Amino acid sequence: MTFGDRLHAAVADRGPLCAGIDPHAALLGAWGLGDDVAGLESFALGATEAIAPHVAVVKPQSAFFERFGSRGVAVLERVVATAREAGALVLLDVKRGDIGSTSQAYADAYLDPASPLAADAITASPYLGFGSLTPMVETARRHGAGLFVLALTSNPEGPEVQHATAPSGRTVAGTVLDHLGALNEGATTLGSYGAVVGATVGETGESFDIGGPLLAPGYGAQGGTVDDLRRVFGGAVGRVLPSTSRDLLRLGPDPVALRDGALRIADDLAGLAG
Ligand SMILES: O=c1ccn([C@@H]2O[C@H](COP(=O)(O)O)[C@@H](O)[C@H]2O)c(=O)[nH]1
Secondary structure, three states: OOHHHHHHHHHHHHOOOEEEEOOOHHHHHHOOOOOOHHHHHHHHHHHHHHHHHHOOEEEEEHHHHHOOHHHHHHHHHHHHHHHHHOOOEEEEEEEEOOOHHHHHHHHHHHHOOOOOOOOOEEEEOOOOOHHHHHHHHHHHHHHOOEEEEEEEOOOOOOHHHHOOEOOOOOEHHHHHHHHHHHHOOOOOOOOOEEEEEOOOOOOOOOOOOOOOOEEEEOEOOOOEOHHHHHHHHHHHHHHEEEEEOHHHHOOOOOHHHHHHHHHHHHHHHOOOOO
């Protein structure tokens, strides 16, 4: 099965919420944990065990694990395994991008099931040129994995790059979206190549008709609302995965509160496409 097919089935079963696992130092403190590997492990595994059985996608943010070196990455490997055992797809937020030969190494690290860090999909940065991501695209295709490529990010600094005009006359973001649309041609349920478009970006005039999923970080703590999702995505809102991290994680460490929080947010999103 392709990643797109698996994602389509997961969203039909559990709804579109993507839950971020972002072990911020401030959240570790709020949970009464130390800012150390033991605190990271308790936080990240506790949150994943409570939330993953109830959402379609879990998105660990790699930076918060890398902060602790190899022992942090070992915790990340366990988070990936725990989320998958609970039936969630894992989108590892690593935002990788480099020259093609190095992109292949990133693809091998994150998209080849033989790797200890393999996920169902990763985030990728196209700012070395979309073609530099070809090794990731081909490795994802070979292994039934997915990619989410940055198009219109949720942060306020994004527009200076993403709204700029490319040599073709299209915006940079529009160029990324066009490439994704081409990669998803022929997909039956949902394409495996998604775009990252923040819930906070407002109306941009871009077409999100790419045949693949649209990851929308910025929902919750960064201010994005259900109304924003409708405004940003218009007719494409049915392919949106709203992603939230801090807004959900702040409800811990009680696993029941975390589970109920995930279910409440899922409920808020239930009428999104309607
Ligand atoms: O455009 C982007 C791309 C990725 N992110 C990541 O999503 C989460 C957001 O966390 P919140 O706590 O829900 O704000 C975080 O891991 C970011 O690195 C993004 O925010 N915007």
